[in-house]
Amino acid sequence: MVSSGLLTVQLAVPIIMGTNIGTSVTNTLVAMTQAGERSTFRRAFAGATVHDFFNWLSVLVLLPLEVASGYLYEVTKLIIDSFQIQSGEAPDLLNVITDPLTESIIELDKSVISGIATGDPAARNKSLIKIWCKTFTNISLEYVEVPGPENCTSPSLCWEQDNKTYTQMNISNTYGVEKCAHIFANTTLPDLAVGLILLAASLLVLCSCLILIVKLLNSMLKGQVATVIKKILNTDFPFPFGWVTGYIAILVGAGMTFIVQSSSVFTSAITPLVGIGVISIERAYPLSLGSNIGTTTTAILAAMASPAETLANSLQIALVHFLFNISGIILWYPIPFTRIPIRLAKGLGNITASYRWFAAVYIICCFFVLPLFVFSLSLAGWKVLVGVGVPLLAILIIIVIINVLQKKKPRCLPTRLRSWDFLPLWAHSLAPWDKVVTACTAKCCCCCKCCQIPADAQGQTGSADSDKKLCTAVYDNPAMSAEKEVEDEIKIELKILNNTRL
Structure with missing residues (x-):
């Protein structure tokens, strides 16, 4: 939209901040797929929302600063003005693999998208679904009616007949040659229906893949294997280089996001790993920050492919996105006590595990x-x-x-x-609200036998959950702490043996 001139760079800066917040909803939804087990859900939801809190806190600080001083706009404008940048082509990375698959499902008419973005009223009534992949355009000289003589192409090609004005103009007619091969090429459904079908199918595939990934990882990462992987991923470098580990994790997150070209894909992939305890929240945080940087490099490369006349504006808004994330990292990462998103995410994880x-x-x-x-x-x-x-x-x-x-x-x-x-209990505790939600869900399930749990079974379940809370560390995978439990048991047995000898 900036490249087409529909938006100025200054108006697009707050929109860029909003997209940073919106893109983090995907991994939060992914964490919801692990709501079946409390301790796993606690870790997964905390690992997902650490990205949310970073984006929200960055916007709360940088948006007022931008409104007051134009910090992001002025710095990026200075960068653009100091370089002689030429237009080029954005590189294709994973698109080489994914494009054939997506084009077999749906293809969109980019000319319609461009027309809607630029405010062309004729484009609003056209379908976004691309029907003809190969077309033939024929330009012919035809007689057409115009409102008046001033609209004629030339005085010699203008005449009046029956109080109407006619002229000769070049008219282009486009004819379809070869239809596209995607699934919806011959559909009669409206664009809204096709969009809803694709949205539902994509969410179903996403959730199914993530559930399978979680089950596969849970079955593989047990015992000694889990312990080794956890040590490799979460161990810092030896003193005095321990502080370097987080910055290397940022670079890894940026590199992986650059490869997959989507921060949502990368953060959604690490959320199940946080849930099962393979990656700690302290390690997932710099990885998420790196993914924020990685997704901006993709935008910068895409801006480089803009036409020469709009290259400066396109590249500037891409640099605004990059500088926004860099500024957020400077605010919320280098000094340990400023890593507030980690503490907020853990607090929210504890709340969502209980409610x-x-x-x-x-x-x-x-x-x-x-x-x-x-x-x-x-x-x-x-x-x-x-x-x-x-x-x-x-x-x-x-x-x-x-x-x-x-x-x-x-x-x-x-x-x-x-x-x-x-204050009243409902104003500072979620317990009264939990009773209301529980009562509402009980009414919805009152007719379903599978939802009715005997009272003694509920008591057993509650006691089992409370025991599990006491025995299981909040943000550790039980499979990964098995070795430590064995060591504790050996120490206890040795103490008993020594006491009996005395």
Whole structure:
């Protein structure tokens, strides 16, 4: 859209920030496929949302900075102006493999997409589905009616008849020669129906593949194999080079994302690995940051393929995306205590493990309700946006500060604010809401025998879950801690043996 001139670079900067947030919803949805087991879901959801929190925190800091100073726009403009950049072609990496498969399923008419992007009214009534892969265009000189003499191609080719004006013009007619071979080439369905079918099919394939990957990894990564893999992936370099490990993980994430050309694919692939405990959240965090950088390199290469007249704007907005992610990494990674997304993700993982319905609430609120709310305020004008948004943001910041002080230095707070017990229970605990959700789901399942669990079975299940919570480390794979458990048992047996000898 920037390349076509529909958007300016300055208007596209906030959109780029929004796409950074939106792209992280995929791995969050992937984590939902592991909701069957609490400890696995805790790790998987925390590993997925660490990417979300990084993007949200970066936008909260950099968007006001950009509005106030134009930091991203000015720096990238300076970079563009200092180089003589020539147009080229974007390289094909995985597209060489994936294009034949996707083209056998669906092909889109790029001319219609370009027409819609540039605001061509004629393109709005055309189908996006490409029907003819080979066409023949015939240009012929024909007599056509025009509104008046001023619309004639030349005075010599203009005449009037029956109060109508005619002229000769070159008319191009396109004829189909060879139809495309994809599945929907002969369909009579509207574009919306085809899009919904493809969306449902792609989500089904994605979830099926991820479930199979998780089951395969769970069966393979057990015992000694799991211990070795965990040590290789999560061990830092020896002192004093331990700090280098995270930056190498960032480079690995960037390289892998550059190869697959999608940060969503890479982060969705590592989410199941975090769930089963192969990759720790502390290691998944720099990998996700690297994937954010890797996806910007793909955009830069794509911008290099733009026409010469729009190359500067296309490349500048791609550099804005790159600089935004670099700035976010500088804010939330180099110093250990600034790695706030890890702590927030672990806290959310613990909440969703106890109240699994809260994961759906989180996705709906963060990726649908909140963006729609901010967009609605922006339509009402910047005064309404500031008047409503600033007080809400101030209240949120105050609540966060009070929560931190309650845990770190409660003596600094008044006695009343050292806990939230003075508020109604529903205002500071999810337990009452959990009862409401449980009651609603029970009513939905009351007619289904498979949903009715005997009371004694529920008690056994609850006790088993509580025992599992006590025995299982929160963010460790039980299969990977088997060796440690064996060592602990040996130590206990040795102590008993020594006591009996005494």
